[in-house]
Amino acid sequence: MTDWQKSAWRDKPRVQMPDYTDAEALGTVEAQLSKYPPLVFAGEARTLRNELAAASRGDAFVLQGGDCAEAFDQFTADGIRDTFKVMLQMAMILTYGAKVPVVKIGRMAGQFAKPRSAPTEVRDGVELPSFRGDIINELDFTPEARTPDPKKMLQAYTQAAATLNLLRAFSTGGYADVHKVHSWTLGFTDSQEASKYREMASRISDTLDFMKAAGLESETNHNLKTVDFYTSHEALLLEYEEALCRLDSTSGKWLAGSGHMIWIGDRTRQPDGAHVEFARGVQNPIGLKCGPSLTPDDLKVLMERLNPANEAGRLTLIARFGAGKVEDHLPRLIETVRDAGANVTWVCDPMHGNTIKSATGYKTRPFESVLREVREFFAVHRAAGSVPGGVHFEMTGQDVTECTGGVYALSDENLSDRYHTACDPRLNASQSLELAFLVAEELTAHREANAAVATA
Template sequence: MTEWQKSAWREKPRVQMPDYTDDSALKAVEAQLSKYPPLVFAGEARSLKRDLAAAGRGEAFLLQGGDCAEAFDQFSADAIRDTFKVMLQMAMILTYGAKVPVVKVGRMAGQFAKPRSAPTEAKDGQELPSYRGDIINELAFTPEARIPDPKRMLQAYTQAAATLNLLRAFSTGGYADVHQVHAWTLGFTESEKAAAYRDMANRISDTLDFMKAAGLESDTNHNLRTVDFYTSHEALLLEYEEALCRLDSTSGKWLAGSGHMIWIGDRTRQPDGAHVEFARGVLNPVGLKCGPSLTADDLKVLMARLNPSNEAGKLTLIARFGAGKTAEHLPRLIEAVRSEGANVTWVCDPMHGNTIKSASGYKTRPFDAVLREVRDFFAVHRAEGTVPGGVHFEMTGLDVTECTGGVQAVSDENLSDRYHTACDPRLNASQSLELAFLVAEELTSHRTALAANG
């Protein structure tokens, strides 16, 4: 294969990307971005790769979560804090269930572009280009708002930089203290509706009390006060990705400087397409969304393209089939991986295959369908003797009403109360924590079954 160039994707077929009308404005933005500092650093990406390799071996577990699409008008320090807070709570619950470290990766500081099922949308007899995320155009349904504007990349960069700055402060400044995180979780389990999860919460309390009695206090133990927190997004807008690509002087390899981990969506994984071409050349860990239409042969080609040296931690396969379909599709892809001897980390995305239109007209995701896909994912890996390496959720720390079900019993009638997403429905804080407890139960069962089988 020819030596990789960061601009080589421009010679490949492109999908799900805008056609900018002002080429000179686009080139000016790309030139400006190319002078900006990278948002992440090569050493951080290598650390995440090591952590994902551990998850692939069952020695860690990936928790990846955050916004469907970050919005400029919803950007605030409180929103970042609330999502970070819930992810820490989820991670603590999963750590207890898995008995291994949890790798925390946010869909944050870069998740601005969204693939769409159609290039246009119609409303009240008017047809306009689809909204493709704030980095490309605006949500407002007007001809002017839907024109792709390259200057929006500069605003996305600024918001991503500010988000990362705050995340780094939260991660190392004491906000992530393990005792504080657990105190937040206890507040959730005190409600009558969450009583089913109180036993596990109490067991975590007992463990922390034992650690305190043994002298393992957070004020003297750095590991109890800080966390490693990484960022990720779908690398959809390749002009932005290329402009932030930087040569790592340590390794001589190229870094996607837009985020620690990038992924390729189910709509952009063409083996000879632009997105695969870009992702194959960066040193970052790369995710690949695997939907029902992915064939075993295409997966083999994609694994060879995206991870030619078969490096552990490099490639994460994110299964997203829909409730009731995992048992049909996941085993054949596992067999393709096994036949190639490929190093991959298997992750479950139970959100994207379970989007429905409610009777009230809102897009939603039933909590029960999300949970069923997670359970099916674990069941297949138990049957195949393979490792369930993590979960990938669209969620927020805000008290939204976008997915139905859960202990809050969000109903179809409640969806309009606090439906704030610009694209797809997200789990709210309560639903995210409930799902963490249920995934922790699956992890505990999985480890028990492994121990019983020797």
Template sequence: MSDWTKSDWRSKPRIQMPDYTDANALRAVESKLSQFPPLVFAGEARRLKKALGAASRGEAFLLQGGDCAEAFDQFSADAIRDTFKVMLQMAVVLTYGAKVPVIKVGRMAGQFAKPRSAPTETVGDVELPSYRGDIINELAFTPEARIPDPNKMLQAYTQAAGTLNLLRAFSTGGFADINNVHRWTSEFADGQAVKKYKDWAERISDALDFMGAAGIDADEVESLASVDFYTSHEGLLLEYEEALCREDSTTPGAWLAGSGHMLWIGDRTRQPDGAHVDFLRGVLNPIGMKCGPTMEEDDLKRLLATLNPENEEGRLTLIARFGAGKVAEHLPRLIKTVEAEGAKVTWVCDPMHGNTIKSSTGYKTRPFESVLREVQDFFGVHRAEGTIPGGVHFEMTGQDVTECTGGVRAVTEENLSDRYHTACDPRLNASQSLELAFLVAEELQTLRNGQNAQRAV
């Protein structure tokens, strides 16, 4: 893009970003990061963009999930494996139930920064800057912990590199082989969804046995032995993003955001003339944009033109996040705007961020029934509009947490304190995630059956 450089954002209005007190320390960190290898590569980003283009046509489906905010002190191989395992289970459910390829994208290896609803928080009589994620400051409620520290970017890079290394090993080293479909069941998942998953896994195993009897060795079919797994995060801390931005060696003038395969712009940072939009408009990666109830049609038109001027399939994913009961009010008007502009987008449902409440026990939580309802409403609107629901976006974990109420394990508000581990927003646990995957598969089946009926007529 000839009219863009990776540092142009610095002259634009910026919000939801820290003010570093030590400018020299910040420059030193940025200089060091700029010498580090990128975490992802242009060919990978282009493959993901092509896959998302297929999702926009209903020929694939995006499953995007992972932590609300990755934490330095919770980093472990087991935690990465457990989340990866649950996402494999969810993908199997969606693929088997809906008969479409599933694009697997983790909120991993970069989801370290979080926008906040207020710049400060108060405990008792003490007011301090808000916690903005481990890449910026610390969760401990002390003046020292809340000072933004640029050196945390270096630790974030190291953790992201380690996470990606393990994810690539899991994806291609045999763990994700479809022959292991029975072994992916999380030790933390139970209930009817798990029983149904085991039944489907048995049917898949039978199908693999049939292939073997017919002379097709599943072990030799590459697409069954490994998976493509991509990473994503909100592109919030632009000093970090710029430092890892690289010119593609095979395409001069094309710039890759080297911190992750897919970056998105949050509902709070999507100002058409703002810094975040300006930075992400210039990178070759597929990008997402959160669309909440305050998204105006005129702003959406400007953003479509700014972020995807060539109207490229798979380039722009619109992530709807309205809240249960509000989808029918807001999503149709945005769909109509996109259709009127002739814009190519991939529509995705984020049923998490519009459904956060404070429980009677003081914990932030998300009622599972509200999450389910928003997913159902999302599909219902697309059926009514004749448009394509292209994916789902969840905050979830493979750990045995009690952060969202409801689900087959019937987590109550009184249970929230049992295993409430998130540093920011509540996540679905393994059982809730799998239960939700079955619901999405049913919605996709209904959509597919309706499309087949229309073709028959």
């Protein structure tokens, strides 16, 4: 793209970004980051684009999940391992149940910044800037904590690099070996869903034993011993994104070096805005959050700007409407895509449209609402004859109590037990497994319905 510069976003209207008071300190941090190695590489991003293209055709399925916002004070190797482990479990459920390869993308190693509904927060008559994630400011309600600090970008980079290092080790160092499918079960998942998982794991192990006995499995078969695991985040803090943007010497194209996939949020998708301007120029796969306010006209413009060559795998549309609202909005967007002849991958985010405030004052998401939106997403695609390409969850491997419902029937009164998120509520491991089984059932039904139509 010859008409694009990585700094061109600075001339566009910007929203949901902090105003740094110390321009010199900001410039120093940006200069330092621009010398650091990229966190991901162009070849990895191109491979992910190919896998997302397969998902757009129904030949694969996307599982995207992880933290609402990564926190500096909750950063541990065990936390990374447990979330990675749950995603392996969910992917295995989908692969085994729906007979489809799963594209595994974590909301990890970069998901530090969060958009807010208001730029400031008022408590007891005191007004301060809103907390925008650890890469920008701090949660404590003091003027010092809430002042945006550019040096936090350096800490975010360090944490992202360490997270990626561990994820790559887990993915290729033997931990993800499918022969260890039993060992991925977390100790606290003693639910009915965990029992279903163990039964499935036993059937997989029996199959692998048969393959080995029959000489069908090679000891050097890396497809069974490793996984491809990608990272993603919302590209919200554009100073950070620009500083890590690199020119790929093999293709001559720009790469957002902060993560394999970046997405534009529902609050920052203005067609003439700074975030769209930055995203349009990088070769990474781009996600676009699609909420109830997205109009067909804006979607047409956004597809043209973000994917002018109409390449499959380049643009993922992440639908987030809320339970009971999918049929009101998704069909017109599917029709817009179809009329434009656009190549997109459709993904369901059943989390962000279902956030409520509980009677006990905690922000939560009813698990039944999450399940309902997933079912509605598949039903609309089934009726439209289009492809449901994946799901996007906020979840964690920790045994948190942040979303009500699920197999343990968590109530409003349970939320205070282990409510650890600083931003939005996440599914815990048991709820994530339960959701994976439901998605596998929906995906299987969709594929069987398509097969029946094809043979009719």
